[in-house]
Amino acid sequence: MPQNAQVSRISKGKRTEIRRENERMILDAAERVFAEAGYGGATMQLIADLAGLPKANLHYYFPTKEALYRQVVRNIFEIWLHAADSFDHAPGPVEGIGAYIEAKMEISRRHPYGSKVWASEVMHGAPVIQDYLESTLRDWTAGRMAVIQTWVDQGKMAPVDPRHLLYMLWAMTQHYADFGHQIETLNGGQPLTDAQWREATETVKTVILRGIGVL
Amino acid sequence: MPQNAQVSRISKGKRTEIRRENERMILDAAERVFAEAGYGGATMQLIADLAGLPKANLHYYFPTKEALYRQVVRNIFEIWLHAADSFDHAPGPVEGIGAYIEAKMEISRRHPYGSKVWASEVMHGAPVIQDYLESTLRDWTAGRMAVIQTWVDQGKMAPVDPRHLLYMLWAMTQHYADFGHQIETLNGGQPLTDAQWREATETVKTVILRGIGVL
DNA sequence: CTTGAGCTTGACCATACGGTCAGAAAACGA
DNA sequence: TCGTTTTCTGACCGTATGGTCAAGCTCAAG
Known part of the structure; x- marks a missing residue:
């Protein structure tokens, strides 16, 4: 046979x-x-x-080239979205936001190319995924903002604007992928080691969690 | 005449x-x-x-196209560097880092195109300004890290890793330029108003300053 | 006014790129 | 084994792009 x-x-x-x-x-x-x-x-x-x-x-x-590109971008978007599962079933900001930061830092490490493609796409005005931004991402964002606002209302964290807090989380975690080359250069030309990734994640978590008044 | x-x-x-x-x-x-x-x-x-x-x-x-591009990137780099003047003559982290955040947020607002070009350049491996990264930017970073470390040693702020703190500052402030389109979309398709820019700046400042233990 | 250096521009060229196509090869079902 | 469907690929094509060039124009100095 x-x-x-x-x-x-x-x-x-x-x-x-x-x-x-x-x-x-x-x-x-x-x-x-x-x-x-x-x-x-x-x-x-x-x-x-x-x-x-x-x-x-x-x-x-x-x-076509565009069809291929479109598929690449959509794949990344899926990964993005699933990263937030950790966010949902958390009793409070310490666990929820802490886990979200860890998940997104892990994604930045595992999918640096994807993160860059996404960043490029958005920077150029999102020509191929504008509809996603206006539907899926908008809904997603509204949902998490509501969760954060609940935590604020319950006195579980300082009264921080949920929208800008989300932006800060995205910015910091994705920065380690999108600006990885700059970080590597400033690290003596060497990629971050396991220990350095842990250090980065811990620093981000500590500053943010203390920054929202839960440490 | x-x-x-x-x-x-x-x-x-x-x-x-x-x-x-x-x-x-x-x-x-x-x-x-x-x-x-x-x-x-x-x-x-x-x-x-x-x-x-x-x-x-x-x-x-x-x-050539490359020569033109090179000049554009260098111009932006100059603006970046001068933004840090506020950093230097500050007695402590509250004034220094606070002013730096405000300066960089203002740059993001005034020079969104430049910020994007810089981000693109770095994301693609810095093909034309790698030498700047390895010389000027490295020196600049080392200098500010030393300042932050001094503040830590003097007990003026919590013991936060200066390197990652700088990355966080860059990430958050530049995010408002580089991902401006996404932010605008999530803002109902409208650019941020003056008030919203102030709100963003204040949120970032508050979370960071509290995050490093000076509020 | 004359002269020459600096500035402007339409027309042109070589190349590289996205995309096409016809036909060969491989996999499959019977 | 044979016919059909799917996969593979070298050769080819139209277009768009970065860059060139030679001729014309503007301006200031003498």
Whole structure:
């Protein structure tokens, strides 16, 4: 029977498998190239080379550059949103905001390219995900603001404007991904070590939690 | 005598004046286009149109696109650096850091395009100002870190890691420029009003100053 | 007025890029 | 094995872009 021995793949429909595999390769390569070169600076050829595929093959899976970019941005957005689960089932700001900071710092560390693509997209006026900003993100933000406001009303934290507090959290955590190169340069050209990441996370948590009066 | 009545210009050397004027027009247009489209997405034609000049004229003043971009980035960097003057002659963290936050928030408001260009440049690995990062910015950072450490040693503030505190300050203040579009969208599509800018600045100041234990 | 240096500009060029396509190859079902 | 569907890919095309150039124009100095 046609069982390829040296390739340890799940042989659950080879067609489907090939498609999934290639789409992932392309999306990973695209995420990195879009992050490093920007949308305008990225070329399909560069993405193809990094994915190890001929350029024409990219257009088989993703009809246009914009379609590919759109998919990359949406994938990141999904990761963003799920990061807030920690926020929800928390009894108060210490646990909720603390966990949120840790989750977002972890994302900055694991998905630096994605964070940069998102930042680029927003900086350029969100040409492809404006609808998401106006629907999903707006709803999401309103929900968390309500939670924070509840905590304020219950006297569980200092009366801080929930909106600007959220912006501060986003800004600080994403900064470690988006400005990673600058941070690395100021770190003697070396990427942050595990210990330094912990230190960064702890510093952010401490300053914020004390800043909202819960430490 | 050839005195143009309807143009109120200083006639101090018309050649020099024309050159200064045009360079400024071009640099202003370039800053905006680079910010909105990214380096790769920006075209000389777009910049020329916005500056109200023929494209060929741009190449007379700036030989290449990269040279023009380089000048834009350097101009912004200068503004960054001078923002820290408020930092220096302060007796303690309340005045120093408070003033620094206000200065940087004001820059975010006045120079949103410049901030975005800087962010883009760093996100893409600082291809044109890496030397600045390694020299000027590194020195600058070391100096401010020393000041903060002194305050910590003197017991004027809580023992917060100066490096990460600086990153937090940069992140939060620049966020209001770099992610201005997102903030505007979440503000009902309206730019922040004067009052909202004040509110933002105050929130940041309050949370940070309380976060470092000086309120 | 004359002259020459600085400024302006339409037309042009080489290149690189996104995208297309026809046909080969591989996988699949019967 | 054979026919069909899906995947793969080199070669190709139209366009847009950064950059060039030569000719013309403006201005100030002599």
